[in-house]
Amino acid sequence: MPNSPLTVRVPGKLMIAGEFAVLEPYQKLAVMAVDRFVYATLEDSTENRVSLETFQLQGLAWAYEGDTVRIKTTDSRVTFVENAMSVVYTYLRENNYTLSNFRLSVRSELDDASGRKYGLGSSAAVVTSVTSAMLAKFLPEKPPETLVFKLAAVSHVMTQGSGSGADVAASSYGGWLEYSSFQAEWLKKAYGDTDSITELVEQEWPYFSANPVKLPNSVYLCIGWTGSPASTSELIGKISMLKDSSPELYNKFITDSKRAVTNFLQGIKTGEPELLFKGVRQNRRTLATLGQHANAEIETPMLTTLCNLAEDFGGAGKPSGAGGGDCGIAFMPSEEQAKQLMRAWQKAGIKPLEMHPCMTGASVI
Numbered sequence: 001m002p003n004s005p006l007t008v009r010v011p012g013k014l015m016i017a018g019e020f021a022v023l024e025p026y027q028k029l030a031v032m033a034v035d036r037f038v039y040a041t042l043e044d045s046t047e048n049r050v051s052l053e054t055f056q057l058q059g060l061a062w063a064y065e066g067d068t069v070r071i072k073t074t075d076s077r078v079t080f081v082e083n084a085m086s087v088v089y090t091y092l093r094e095n096n097y098t099l100s101n102f103r104l105s106v107r108s109e110l111d112d113a114s115g116r117k118y119g120l121g122s123s124a125a126v127v128t129s130v131t132s133a134m135l136a137k138f139l140p141e142k143p144p145e146t147l148v149f150k151l152a153a154v155s156h157v158m159t160q161g162s163g164s165g166a167d168v169a170a171s172s173y174g175g176w177l178e179y180s181s182f183q184a185e186w187l188k189k190a191y192g193d194t195d196s197i198t199e200l201v202e203q204e205w206p207y208f209s210a211n212p213v214k215l216p217n218s219v220y221l222c223i224g225w226t227g228s229p230a231s232t233s234e235l236i237g238k239i240s241m242l243k244d245s246s247p248e249l250y251n252k253f254i255t256d257s258k259r260a261v262t263n264f265l266q267g268i269k270t271g272e273p274e275l276l277f278k279g280v281r282q283n284r285r286t287l288a289t290l291g292q293h294a295n296a297e298i299e300t301p302m303l304t305t306l307c308n309l310a311e312d313f314g315g316a317g318k319p320s321g322a323g324g325g326d327c328g329i330a331f332m333p334s335e336e337q338a339k340q341l342m343r344a345w346q347k348a349g350i351k352p353l354e355m356h357p358c359m360t361g362a363s364v365i
Contacts, residue, residue, distance in 0.1 A: 005043035006137055009365045010129040011358035012036045012110045012120030013170030014223065014329065015321040017264045017283045020239055020290065021257035022164045022181050025207050028261050029179045030268075033170040034223075035358040036120055038108045039365075040129035042137050045103040050081065053107040054122075064089050064099075080123050080159050081106065084130040087155040091197045097138045106130065123160070124167035128152040132172075132362035148172045148362050149210070150201040154191060157184050162236070169210045174361035176215060178265055182208035215357070216271040219331050220338040222310070224350040226302035228325035235322045238296035249293045256286040273333055280316035280331055287319060298323030305348050306330070313341045327353070 011033040018029030048062045050071055061072040062085070069085040071078045085104075092099055106129060110120040131152040135143035149172035153165045164181040182205045194200045215221065243250040264279025266272070284299070284307055291298030299307070303319045310317030310330035314337050317330035328350075332338040342352040 005041050006133065007039055007041040007365050008129055008133040008136055008362055010038045010040070010125045010132065010171045010362045011174055011360070012038070012122070012125050013167045014120065014327060014355075015166065016176075016329065017279065017318070018257060018261040019287065019319075019321055019323070020236070021254050021261070022166060022179070023184075023236075024254055025183055026180055027254065027258060028265060029164065029166055029181075030176065030213070030261065030265060031166045031170045031179055032176050032221075033174040033358040033361065034120060034355045036110050036355060037358075038106065038110060038122070038125040038129045038171075040126075040133035041105045041107075042133045043103050045101050047103070048101050049103040050078070050085075051103075051105040052078065052081065053105065054111075080127050080156070081130055083159045084127045084152065084155040085134065087151055087158070087197055088131050088134040091151060091201070092134070092138050094196050094198045099138055102137065104130065104133065124152070124156055124163075124165075125171045127156045127159075128168055128171035128362055131155070136364050142364075145173050145361055147201060150205070151197070153182065154187065154197065154200065157187050158191065161188075165208075170361075172361045173210055173212070175359045176213045176268075176357060178209075178211045178213050180207060180209045182206075213265065213268050215268060216273060216276070218271070219273050219276060219333065220335055221357075222315075222330040222332060222338050222341055222345075223320075223353040223355050224306050224328050224330070224342075224345045225353055226300060226306060226325055226328060226350055228300065228302070231324065232322040235296050235298065235324050238294045239290065242290075242294040246293065253286060253290045253293075256289075257283065260286050273331075277316040277331060277333075280318050281311070284316070284318035287323060291323065296324070300325055302348075302350060303328045306345060306350050309344045309348065310341055313337045313344065315341065 016030035021027040022029035050060045051058045071082050110122045132148045152168045162184045166179050260279050260282035267276025288299045306328035307317035315332035320327045320329045
């Protein structure tokens with residue numbers, strides 16, 4: 001690679017259908033990459049330095065010691081970046097690539113300029129940006145999307161301890177994806193059992209799949225922000241408690257979610273808007289019921305308003321992601337109905353977001 005700075009752009013994500021259920025083996029989820037980005041710039045330097053602009057952390061020294069990158073700071077917010085660098089550095093060393101000192105800078109535009117969080121998957125996009133920037137710099141050819149995804153997924157799960165990886169997939173592959181998770185527990189065990197990162201990423205990941213799908217041209221997606229950030233980990237904790245205390249209710253949720261997501265994906269693949277809308281409505285009801293059983297407010301009053309207005313104007317709406325706030329989405333049968341909906345959202349205090357699908361994943365710009 002030339003010595004000039006190299007910048008990688010990575011999209012954020014919105015979960016579309018199949019939330020929570022995706023944490024179980026072979027359960028499908030629909031996820032979409034969005035045109036809000038994280039940027040990672042890497043350039044040759046005499047000294048190893050990292051800057052994380054979102055956290056106002058500038059020029060932190062780092063070193064690779066004993067298979068681990070250490071960033072010289074007591075600020076724990078660097079852990080995701082530290083672990084991503086460690087995993088990629090180790091992979092490159094295992095494959096005998098020569099690494100030189102570099103300066104890395106990471107900048108995010110996933111949140112609003114005012115600092116409002118929209119729930120677009122920032123930690124996953126940051127990890128994916130660091131992973132793809134290092135690979136683009138030191139590999140002789142463009143890294144395959146699946147290599148970016150697997151290395152980023154390893155470091156993200158090792159840092160977070162859990163997660164479906166769908167946000168990492170959206171950032172790595174881009175576009176609309178039909179996704180099933182590698183299962184965090186499987187990945188943690190496989191990581192512990194393997195002698196090398198290379199061996200881990202080259203093996204088959206038994207539960208994982210990611211296949212592109214395309215929204216029919218006759219369907220319009222609207223995204224609305226309800227004005228309150230959600231705590232995904234807190235909601236997932238409550239769902240886990242329900243799984244332990246009332247397995248029959250939890251299993252019914254999995255069955256109902258599978259039916260809803262199957263209808264949604266079938267509607268996408270066959271270009272049948274009514275089947276797609278049916279799947280969205282079913283998924284909304286399934287998630288709301290899950291929230292009631294788990295004593296977790298997945299569909300907040302503002303999300304209820306967002307979804308009901310979508311139905312009033314002839315479409316279908318649901319929370320996106322874990323719920324509890326953040327964004328809701330709606331699918332509408334015409335551009336005019338989509339515009340009417342967004343005007344109604346604004347009157348109700350819901351902010352329509354100017355976001356669109358991003359059809360490319362991590363890429364050098």
